Amino acid sequence: MSDRTVLLVDGMALLFRAYYASSYSGYIKRTSAGVPTNAVHGFVKYFTDAIKRFRPTHVVCCWDMGSTTFRTEQFADYKGNREAAPEELIPQFDLVKEVVDSFGVPNVGLVGYEADDCMGTLARHYADEQAHVFVLTGDHDLLQVVAERVHVVIMKKGPSNYAVYDEAALLEERGLTPRQIIELKGLTGDTSDNYPGVKGIGEKTALKLLAEYGDIDSILANLGSVSASIRNKIEVSLDMLHLSRDLATIRCDVPVSCPIDGCVWSPDLVRLRAKFEELEFKGLAQQIG
Incomplete structure (x- = not known):
């Protein structure tokens, strides 16, 4: 040590x-x-x-x-x-x-x-x-x-x-791993940094999705299993979801x-x-x- x-x-x-x-x-x-x-x-x-x-x-x-x-x-x-x-x-x-x-x-x-x-x-x-x-x-x-x-x-x-x-x-x-901090921001966006995430998905829903599926990629792979309302919100905001996750990612290199x-x-x-x-x-x- x-x-x-x-x-x-x-x-x-x-x-x-x-x-x-x-x-x-x-x-x-x-x-x-x-x-x-x-x-x-x-x-x-x-x-x-x-x-x-x-x-x-x-x-x-x-x-x-x-x-x-x-x-x-x-x-x-x-x-x-x-x-x-x-x-x-x-x-x-x-x-x-x-x-x-x-x-x-x-x-x-x-x-x-x-x-x-x-x-x-x-x-x-x-x-x-x-x-x-x-x-x-x-x-x-x-x-x-x-x-x-x-x-x-x-x-x-x-x-x-x-x-x-x-x-x-x-x-x-x-209830999150360090990596899931990024996934959470991808879904909810960040008002202080001014990017939206998925319109209509707040922290409560995002945490529930991450608890069930682990990360955004798994959520997208299982869109057929989520409610129609959430699926629709994600599909409409797909590009912004990926962009928000990228904006939230701190570069360590x-x-x-x-x-x-x-x-x-x-x-x-x-x-x-x-x-x-x-x-x-x-x-x-x-x-x-």
Whole structure:
């Protein structure tokens, strides 16, 4: 058993959560020069809390690299319902990466792919190297990458509140295997990512079908056995069913790499304190002492 534990961080998930958690009152933390820093400050608190909780030996932070990906080429409306990022958050996208870099943690992203694809690829790679992997996110789509040595950690409301999934926990709570997370999305679509799945099939029906047949291919092979109503819905939406399943599939073979020796967790505290002082994070700078 390897004693190496890698924490893969979904950077955007932490940053957006931190922004909204700290701006709902209307007050935005800024430097004396007027640069907004509320999301970065909150990000650091979430990030360091996860480090304390999961005690990784290695850490990587993954990022989306713009809204155009192979998925938007497949389906133009993919994530087309998302509002533009709040104005005060935009300058914090680069700032947060500087802070991550100050921790000595690699920032990883690949144009044309989502952070999910980078995390899925790296998780599989590190697990193949016998490391234990924790994927930190707020996105339930990533439950599909759960594996023998890969846990997915979903951030819940409130500080230090995590749901940690391995294969057994996923099966117990949702009645699904990791692979069936993809099949479920193929059938129901995903309102937050803006693709429809099969019109008229909700989660309850989809779960029932998957419990009975296991996956979409088996459902299609047994269409004669399902009710006329469900059969009709599936036949009308067949192309969208296949497309939705493909859109839901996290790619675990994208051309991204971050050698495990390059992401050892050992922050340079002097450098980190200087960064916190530059951003006027007095409390955080004092904690480093």
